[in-house]
Amino acid sequence: MARIGIDLGGTKIEGLALGADGTELARRRIPAPRDDYRATLAAVAGLVDWLDQTIGTAGEPPGTASVGVGIPGVVSPATGLVKNANSTWLIGHPLDRDLAAALGRPVRLENDANCLALSEAADGAGANCRTVFAAILGTGCGGGLVIDGRIVTGRHASAGEWGHGPLPWPQPAGPRTPEDERPGPACYCGRQGCLETWISGTGLADDHARITGRRLTAVEVATLAAAGDEPARAALDRHADRLARGLAGVVNLLDPDVIVLGGGLSNMPNLYEELPARLAAWCFSPDVTTPIRPARHGDSSGVRGAAWLWPLET
Numbered sequence: 001m002a003r004i005g006i007d008l009g010g011t012k013i014e015g016l017a018l019g020a021d022g023t024e025l026a027r028r029r030i031p032a033p034r035d036d037y038r039a040t041l042a043a044v045a046g047l048v049d050w051l052d053q054t055i056g057t058a059g060e061p062p063g064t065a066s067v068g069v070g071i072p073g074v075v076s077p078a079t080g081l082v083k084n085a086n087s088t089w090l091i092g093h094p095l096d097r098d099l100a101a102a103l104g105r106p107v108r109l110e111n112d113a114n115c116l117a118l119s120e121a122a123d124g125a126g127a128n129c130r131t132v133f134a135a136i137l138g139t140g141c142g143g144g145l146v147i148d149g150r151i152v153t154g155r156h157a158s159a160g161e162w163g164h165g166p167l168p169w170p171q172p173a174g175p176r177t178p179e180d181e182r183p184g185p186a187c188y189c190g191r192q193g194c195l196e197t198w199i200s201g202t203g204l205a206d207d208h209a210r211i212t213g214r215r216l217t218a219v220e221v222a223t224l225a226a227a228g229d230e231p232a233r234a235a236l237d238r239h240a241d242r243l244a245r246g247l248a249g250v251v252n253l254l255d256p257d258v259i260v261l262g263g264g265l266s267n268m269p270n271l272y273e274e275l276p277a278r279l280a281a282w283c284f285s286p287d288v289t290t291p292i293r294p295a296r297h298g299d300s301s302g303v304r305g306a307a308w309l310w311p312l313e314t
């Protein structure tokens with residue numbers, strides 16, 4: 001049976017169909033209707049219909065493929081309604097049930113960071129690893145956990161979400177941290193000093209702007225640093241140390257076999273050169289050698305993980 005994966009993002013919706021052996025049969029990306037729940041349902045249904053028709057010509061009967069959907073949020077186990085979504089027009093709706101009704105088949109819905117972790121654990125940077133922790137470092141900061149090939153969702157569907165805990169071991173202002181890390185920047189969740197406000201792409205850009213007075217994107221900061229710009233290089237240095245502190249908490253709690261990074265910042269080579277030693281320095285165990293790898297499937301990991309929500313054997 002073929003499997004369809006949908007990555008429902010804030011600006012685009014990507015669809016992918018995999019054959020029973022995991023080979024890619026079809027793929028399409030469309031713009032996401034913003035601020036319109038009904039239009040979002042219609043767009044996903046249209047995309048699944050297109051994938052059904054396309055793989056139907058490849059020998060699969062239309063309408064029999066399983067459908068998994070990754071969203072930047074979760075379905076609350078308590079209410080069955082979407083929560084914690086930065087695509088705010090999804091919040092409060094029974095998205096999985098509405099999609100199932102529209103598509104005439106059951107639909108599995110998962111958080112996009114969990115889809116990244118599942119995809120990379122299945123046949124990516126975390127293949128053959130029992131415990132995979134994956135982090136998305138982009139506009140925000142998400143986390144997902146897969147153990148023995150299964151997503152750990154948790155009682156409140158919030159397992160792995162370590163971006164809204166505090167930055168560990170906050171430092172006072174000094175030579176390495178030009179600003180006091182306490183109480184830290186205000187976060188949209190209502191608290192101050194969340195890890196996300198320091199280690200996401202937005203956090204990196206904000207840190208650089210506060211110290212230098214120059215408002216640049218995270219990619220521009222990384223490009224400047226690669227060209228030898230000292231303030232940009234220092235911003236990357238602070239960012240790597242803060243990320244190492246955040247991941248040290250993950251290692252102390254879960255001791256994953258691998259840490260996989262996705263999202264825009266995962267393309268920064270300095271992370272793979274510097275993070276392992278920095279991480280080891282903050283961990284309780286004196287012999288930490290946890291590999292830190294970029295997502296092998298890059299931007300496609302979300303949609304691949306959504307397809308993987310339906311295992312081959314079911």
Ligand SMILES: [Zn+2]
Pocket residue numbers: 163164165187188189190191194196
């Ligand atoms: Zn927060």
